[in-house]
Amino acid sequence: QKEVEQDPGPLSVPEGxxxxxxxxxxxxxxQYFMWYxxxxxxxxxxxxxxxxxxxxxxxxxxxxxxxxxxxxxxFIRDSQPSDSATYLCAIAxxxxxxxxxxxxxGQGTTLQVKP
Amino acid sequence: xxxxxxxxxxxxxxxxxxxxLRCVPISNHLYFYWYRQILGQKVEFLVSFYNNEIxxxxxxxxxxxxxxxxxxxxxxxxxxxxxxxxxxxxFCASSTQGAGNTIYFGEGSWLTVV
Numbered sequence: 001q002k003e004v005e006q007d008p009g010p011l012s013v014p015e016g017x018x019x020x021x022x023x024x025x026x027x028x029x030x031q032y033f034m035w036y037x038x039x040x041x042x043x044x045x046x047x048x049x050x051x052x053x054x055x056x057x058x059x060x061x062x063x064x065x066x067x068x069x070x071x072x073x074x075f076i077r078d079s080q081p082s083d084s085a086t087y088l089c090a091i092a093x094x095x096x097x098x099x100x101x102x103x104x105x106g107q108g109t110t111l112q113v114k115p
Numbered sequence: 116x117x118x119x120x121x122x123x124x125x126x127x128x129x130x131x132x133x134x135x136l137r138c139v140p141i142s143n144h145l146y147f148y149w150y151r152q153i154l155g156q157k158v159e160f161l162v163s164f165y166n167n168e169i170x171x172x173x174x175x176x177x178x179x180x181x182x183x184x185x186x187x188x189x190x191x192x193x194x195x196x197x198x199x200x201x202x203x204x205x206f207c208a209s210s211t212q213g214a215g216n217t218i219y220f221g222e223g224s225w226l227t228v229v
Contacts (some may be wrong), residue, residue, distance in 0.1 A: 024173035032215045043119075043206050044158060051215075088158065092214040099213030100170035102145070103161040 003027060006089055006106030015115050018034045019076040023089035023106045026070065032092035033065050035074045038108065044088055048074065079113045086110045120220035121207050131196050136224045138190045138207030138219040147190045148208040149182065151175070158206065164190065165213070193223065195201045197228045 045047035048063035094101035
């Protein structure tokens with residue numbers, strides 16, 4: 001089983017729609033969850049960061065973590081054409097007291113918001 | 116806003132040649148990373164570096180790869196003898212407090228091995 005799974009899409013929605021992006025993960029010990037946005041041939045840009053379970057909201061973006069189901073979500077309200085990008089879920093796999101470790105990324109979901 | 120900078124943005128190299136990819140992490144950061152992304156595939160971890168040593172490396176990071184922080188500001192990835200399958204976008208990243216906190220990525224260095 002892959003550590004992080006994400007439907008690659010593509011996902012196409014009309015402007016103004018609510019977008020739901022999702023990932024599942026395998027290791028129940030994971031505690032730190034992120035969503036990155038990546039434009040074509042660019043570096044990932046952090047959108048949302050969540051620790052443990054619950055919701056976090058930032059403007060039109062809401063990140064949700066359900067640790068019981070090992071499921072993380074990103075919701076985009078009132079989607080705009082400028083939101084068209086690839087969205088990557090990432091989970092921090094941390095080792096020891098020095099906080100070393102790595103991010104494990106999902107495949108990324110390509111989103112297109114049509115005007 | 117501080118950012119991670121990478122050079123070159125694109126490099127074409129012959130198979131078997133050595134390549135050095137350079138990165139300037141954000142100045143007060145302590146944790147440094149290299150990731151790569153083969154076209155159309157997921158972003159993959161290569162190596163993390165903390166306290167002047169490698170803290171973790173992936174299976175991809177074999178003896179052909181090495182990292183260095185030679186002068187306290189630069190962080191380099193060297194590929195000793197490039198293969199065709201090393202063609203990818205290589206991202207440098209840095210963080211103040213490690214993997215459980217915000218990790219900032221550079222714009223990437225696109226490596227093409229011919």
